[in-house]
Every structure is written in C-alpha cells, then in structure tokens.
Amino acid sequence: MASGLLVDIHTHVYLPRYAALLRARSAVPFISSTVTPNGKLDERLLILDHEPSGGRPVGPQYWDREEKLKFMDKHGIDVSPSPTVDSLKDSTSSANPWLDFLSASQARTLATQLNEDLEEHCFTSPTLQDILPIKRLYGFGLLPLVPGISTASLVDTVKQISQLPHLRGLIMGTRGVGKGLDDQALDPVWAATEEAGLVVFIHPHYGVDAKAWGEKDNGHVLPLALGFPFETTIATARLILSGVLDRYPSLRLLLAHSGGALPQLSSRLASCIDHDPVVASRLKHDARYYLGKLYLDAVAYGPEELGFVSDVIARSGRYEGGSFTPMAVDRSLGSQRMLFGTDHPFFPPLSLTEKWKSVVENLEAIDAVEGWSQADRDGVRGGNAVSLFNLSR
Template structure:
C-alpha cells in the first residue's frame, strides 16, 4: 500500500507535539482514568458498572457494558464525541524519519485505544494528525498525503461507530490541497480537514489559501485547527528555559494569532459558511476577546479594514468552535459564556493527559442544563461531523 520513499530532508526538529525539542519524551503514556463522581440531579454517569447517580437526585442510569463507561442524562444515552484525538500513520512517519515517541499515537493495537476510550467514556474519536509536512516538496508531499489519507480511511472503516477522521492536506501548495480536500471528502468519506495554525511561517489568512478555504466551505466540512507552536519566536530565546514554554504558551499563542488574522484579514467574511474548530479552547482568544472589539474604536486608524462584524461575533455563536481542553470549572464556564454553548465541544488531546477526566470535567460544571451537557459531550460535534446518534 505504501509507495516509494520520499522527503529527503529530515525534519528532526518536529515531534508529535508540533515544534518541540526532541528531548521531550512521552514513553508508554496512557490516558489516566478517574472514578465515578456525583453528577448532580437528573444525570447519571455509569462507570464500569457503578451508577454514579445513586443518591444524587432524580437521575437514572443503566449499565450497558461492564467494561465501558456510558453517559446517561435524564434517561437518555448520550454518544460522546472527542474532536481532539491524535494519531499518526507509522509507515508515513517512518518515510521522513519522524519520531514515534508516544506509543498511544500508534494504531498497531486498536484494542488498547478502544479500551482506553471505553474506560474514559469516549464513544467516538475524531482522529487527527499534527501537520509536520508543510515544508515538503510538491511531488513528495502529494504522494505522502495520498498514502496518509488512504491509511486513515482504511483504519476508520471497520469501526465507523468508534472512529472518524480529519483528512490531511498539503497547504503549502493551495491548489494541491484543494484537490486533496475534494478527494478526501468525495472519495474517502472524510468528515473534516485538519490544519496547523500556520503553514511554514505563513498565516492561514494569506489570500493564497483562499481556494482551500473556499473548497472547505463548498463541501461543508469542519476544519480542525491544531497549532504547531511558535517556531518563529524560538530563535529569540524568549521561550527557552524551564516550563516547556514552546508548548505551554506557544501552542495556544499560535492558535490565538491564527484566529485573529482570520477575523481581521476578512477570511471569515469572505467564506461565511466556513466552520473552524480550534483546539485547546481556542488558545487565549476567547478569554480576552473583548480587546479585539475595543481595538477598533481605540485605534480605528491603525486597525486596517474593519471586519464586517465585531470580532467577538465570530467567536460568540459564529463560525468558530472550541474544544473543551480547559483546566478548571471556571475556565470552562468562561469559555462557554464567551463562545456560547452550541460552540464548545468535547476534546481530550488523547493520548496526552492534560485533563485526566475530560468527560467528568464537562459534567461537573455547575449551572449547565441537561441539554447543555449533551451538546458539549457529543451533540454539537455529531452534527458538525455527520455522526449518527
């Protein structure tokens, strides 16, 4: 299946996180699993045979499997959908000597991944691959993407009730990427497209990418954006030192920059049907969105062409969606307040344990209705990705 080797230039400064030093290793990592919890009235979370609603009020739940956590809200079984789940095509990665440092990314043993999903209460993973190929030459990357998308489609086919995938594309060649998107959707049946937060140093709002965005809008597919870090800042040394700042700060910063350009450069206005889901809760943008509104009135002569709407309108129930990778109940509450309930979806960042109990985290947020929880846990993502209930 996998054709001739290509990509002569080794990209050793990449690893599975995006741009990070190769000294970072995540050997043998698995998603930690937490126990059951009190989920409040009218909600039951079934954890390996334990009805978490016992003594919690009017909730009701049933055990459908002794080995699979299932979410039941007000007597309704909820299909949970994780929009942020990493994987990698080993054969493709090996062709460019790309390090395989986190075994959880591999799919050589599907039973392990499914077991961890079952324990975590995840019904469906939407698989994506961090785009580490944006510097590859045209002929090489054309073959690479073909191989990679075929492999993704082949992996999902036997377990379509558990896996969907975001196709990959060579955005450094927008005309090629446009064709790859069309083939991925029409031939392979992909539900969406994955992109980085920039393309070899170029912003996604660059007009050269308009054909790509236009094709995504035409096909009605969801675009999942995952940052590659802020490589352009690294030579300055500002992100050196302790704290793994290239990831801790760099990843959400790149997402913030990318989304801001898409708003202020008019890309979202040009393609009003485009839908983008930003990872890591959209970086820093939702938490400080009102500054983007205020800059237009504070420095109207320095902003450039105004977007058609207030920047916050693209965030609040607009074209942008955000995964739930936040770290506190208050953080999630604020994201929901800024983005609106219909635009926040479950994300785990599998296999990396940023949040050790992502489903429980969503269910523990105070003030949400049953319908709100259903939307975040899977209802909204299922609509965006065409997943049947």
C-alpha cells in the same frame, strides 16, 4: 447522570506510513530509536525545534488502532474523529507537524496516501452497536499545506477528503502555505472547504519564539501550556482580521485548546481594531461577533474556563454588525459550540493509573460548569459532535 454518546473530537494518530517516515529521518521531526541495556527498544518523538528532555517516549498508542480503542473503552469514549494523527466517538486526526517539512511534491503524494490510509483506518473500525449504528472512528484529513504547492493540488485534496465517507473534516496547522492563515492564496481552499461542508480543525505546533521560555529546564510545560495556545490565538486573530469569516460565513472552524487566549483577549482585540485607522472599517462586524461563529474544543481542564468560553461564544449576537445590541448572555447557547476532546496520545499519566488524569479532568470540568444544564453537558460530551460532523449518517 450523563446520557448519550461520548465523542472525542481531539485525538491524534501517527498512522503507520507517517511513523515510518519519521523513523527514516534524523532531523526534527523524527522518531529516534535506541536499545536500552536490558534489550528494550526505546523510541522517542522529537517534533519541536528545541525539543526538551530528549523527546517524548512513544509506543503503540501513537499508531495502533487497538490501543486507541482500548483507551476509548477505558474512558467510556464511544467515538473519536482523529485528525489523521487522531480518532470520532473518536474523530482522529494526523498529528503535528503534519506534512510541513516536506517538499510540495512529497507533501502532495503523502497527503493523498494518508487520507486513504485514514479512511481505511476508520472504515474498518468497529461499529458502535448500541446507541447509533455508526463507526467508532472518523477522521480529519490532511492537505499538502507547504510552500510552493499549487492551489489546484490543495483544492483537489479538499475534494478527495470530501469523497472519503469517514473523513468529516481536515486538520491544519497555522502556517498555511508559508504565510499563515490570513494569506489570500488560501481563499480557494476556504471556498472549497465551505462548499464541501468539511470542518477545519486548527491545531498548533510551533508555539512562539523559544527564547520566551528562558534558560531553566521546565520540560514541555511552557511550549505546551502557553506556546501552543498563543500560536492558535495569533493565527485565528489574523484570520479574523483578514476577513476570511466575512468572505466565507459558512466555513466551520474548530479551534484546539478552547481557542487558546482568544476568548480572554477578544474585547481587547475588538477595541484595538476600532482604534486603528488601518483596519477600523475593514470587517463587517465587531471582532467579538466572530467568536460566536467558531467551534471550540473543551480541552481547557477547568469548569471556570469552560463557562467563560461559553459566555464569550454566546455574547456574539450582541455584536452583529457595527452596533451593540443589549441582550442577555445565554451560557447554554454558547455550550452548543463546544466539544469534548482528550488530546490522546499526548498527556499520559506519569505513574500507572487506571484512567488518564488529562481525560478525567476534562470530563469533570464539563460536569461542573455553573449554569450548564444536563442537556448542555451531554451536548459538549457528544451531542454537538454528532451534529457538527453529521455522525448519524
């Protein structure tokens, strides 16, 4: 029997100010509106460069807090931190593509406004009465991460987020200020974020070159199932290779979709580093060590994947420094860096069902991981999020 809080750390919200901006645009990213022959408004979200199938139908579940709370209630979710496009019990964050398409001055103004909007959205959300007297929604703020932005603006926005009490982290894509997350220009951002104790949620948007998907119409399957996680994999590998985690060892990074393919490829990454004269002595530790310094969501949909990821996290200690220390891999220890998420409002069921398969499948996967105790499962369901986001204060 599960006990304790169920916290959704991966949920998105397109705040009304952001949705209005997308409606006013006619190029990607935008929201298109048409009226159907029977007089209904048909709104669609077009955010990918080669958006398949005319975009995704959107409605109040993308921007209306009542809809988020109803969804949470239906699935027994106590809290969500949203990336401003999301919700803690729900940690809510803003959704992709964030502010990537704006000029530096527009992005700066909008980041400040959306962070205030998200604080209000969370602060005025209901309080969870029974288990812990905390809000049902917390958020991840946004930085104006666009080319040409000044370092001072980015650092000021980290400070703004750290002063908004219901924002417990920030969400970012993989482009940084145009050169990716291994860009040395981001060092002041990592330093300020580490100092503020904010969690950085790294979330994909661009996938990989669309030519890789061929000519068949496979809907959104390949960009979402493969392109998104590959993007996260590449961005995080670059970040590790650039030494960010050596320079900022207390930086708390949370990776979307269980880190994509990074856990599976981490030994190969380590071996390629060891055999490459350009990087062989650049890092303080074997690449596998850094996997254990990350936090990964549990949005992987299968118990075998969750178990494997927890092993990869747990074996980190074997690779501290340059040498290998034989020690048992403690899967329970690995579970302590994994956190339940839903990706709401994405992945709704195709036919009317009481609960969303995308949510139920992730909860069932957590329950079925071999070698996780009930305490481990409760941790992944919510306890780890309470600690990581300091929700009890």
